[in-house]
Amino acid sequence: MIKHFALIAAGVLSLHTATAQKYVDASTLTIIGRTCPMEGHPYYRVDTTRYHFDNATIRRYCGYPAGVAVLFTTDSRRIEARWTTTPRNYGWNMSPVLQRGMDLYIRKDGIWTMAGASRPGPEATGRHSSAIIEHMDRETRECMLYLPTWSELLTLEIGVDEDASVTPLASPYKHRVIVFGSSITHGASASRPGMAYPARMSRMTGIEFVNLGYSGNSMLQPEFARLLAETDADAFLFDAFSNPSAAMIRDRLDAFVATLVKAHPDKPLIFMQTHWHAAGNFNKEAAQFHRERIDTADRMMRRLAKQYDNVYFLDGEWYYGKDSEGTIDCDHGSDLGYDRMISERLPRIRKILRKYGIR
């Protein structure tokens, strides 16, 4: 939008017209961020043949590659993508590029650095094609492409110059922390996939924070407890109190925690308090709903953290900031809200992880 005829005049604006000479199937490259990979569905976060959910939304979200990234090395001067998603309308409180687009990071002087976004096409078709970056020097680069957060990804091809190489890049992450949670974890409403807080914390720390966010459906269900109990990781982080009501927390939290402690007795299990929802600033019913569940979670988690050595509770509900400017819709963080959240939560998370040699 900023470019228009100034950049056309300058010859810069061939961008966003896909004209690659060679395409590589991304499923042949390295794929990170999946909890349990599924045969035949390379971009699914969870194997839905192994874990059955009665709820159709949860089943669908298992296939959304939120937090999943493709890693590759290339010496192409230009990188593009062609991809297909299930046709769906765009949600109102998230950008289309977060929902159906992608963003590319390239390692520069050891730091993963934003290189370009791939713009999704008209929502009706689910077919997309976009340049991501062009006019680079011809040198070998390490690339991380974050996949769409709010749609199944049916196919993905990476486009490069005819004479360029594309090879799988080994994951830069040694340790893996599963982050289970709500829309907040899933990515709503970061500006683009790579700005969801687990992805951003991964780049900041060198520890992989795997996104297992299920928007609106993180309700301490026994099926999720089973999935997490059977999942291998170095630690678990829970955004567990953003969806359930106080009654659900009372009914389900003890059993949920007990299942996880039994399965992972030596791994840190870190539970985060949910944020104060600005919807409660003026809406008295919303205020009461949020206050009750925050208080319930606080009371129960303090007891559970005493009961189990490896259970931790990060209290405090103001991590989006007290000025209510950190959300898009009173509920979901913007990049600003998540930046504030990371500033407050991440040092506390890392302090716990360090006790377990995770750094």
Added chain:
Amino acid sequence: MIKHFALIAAGVLSLHTATAQKYVDASTLTIIGRTCPMEGHPYYRVDTTRYHFDNATIRRYCGYPAGVAVLFTTDSRRIEARWTTTPRNYGWNMSPVLQRGMDLYIRKDGIWTMAGASRPGPEATGRHSSAIIEHMDRETRECMLYLPTWSELLTLEIGVDEDASVTPLASPYKHRVIVFGSSITHGASASRPGMAYPARMSRMTGIEFVNLGYSGNSMLQPEFARLLAETDADAFLFDAFSNPSAAMIRDRLDAFVATLVKAHPDKPLIFMQTHWHAAGNFNKEAAQFHRERIDTADRMMRRLAKQYDNVYFLDGEWYYGKDSEGTIDCDHGSDLGYDRMISERLPRIRKILRKYGIR
């Protein structure tokens, strides 16, 4: 998205079903943020009968109410909106709520506080209806509703309880600063209308920063110089270097500044350097394009700031942060990028404004 059945269970989720008993035409209330109001088009920022632009996009943008807000007082327990916009597809790098939605602030203990967002409907129709906030106490409140940034607003009605009053609220702003600029000023890609940087700076300072952003079209044109010369304000702030090429800046800047100095010899005219565009991190052509125009603007503005007493230059291109995490697409700020920008720019702007008694 976070609500779903937990909140339905709790009885909170009747939200977003418009069921108001009474509607008030918003054009009968106080409207702020217009540069020159236009008869018959209450939400236009600029009177297009008075200022003619050959460019059709610029003409259209004159009618987009970016930064325009409706001010009213009401004692309704519930506030809703019904509105119509020109049917257009959603842009890929902005949320639908920024483009066609609205956000409501209510004054609480003297501070404008986010109360709720109004969700736009399917883009094909241009017809929208949404609850914004409900279940409030029955007390009189001061309200500021920011209008859509990326569409003409054809009609707008505020919905309230049958027995509630709705009255115009006087503007809280004494001083007025016109902000002329690019998509950055226009609002791309803040999360919602009220998070565009001029709107946020207004709430932070109590000084009205009027949004005259023309995405992709802020090119130092003589027509804009004339519009700004004839516009009354206490000060002018320019995001003038985000769209033009170095050649355009060389050709047009001197005349543009001379016109404004002649028209406003005693008003501060503050020019901001454009930000470093992360597109240039790896794209060598983009890097050269941005570097040339930044250097050109820097050199010329230093001279002009010496030449004219009331011309100021805010140098520096790193206000989105050096980590390249402040944009949605390498060009346009997110709420995080704009938060960083405001932290760096606003103290410098206020220091200049204070010299002129604007505080």
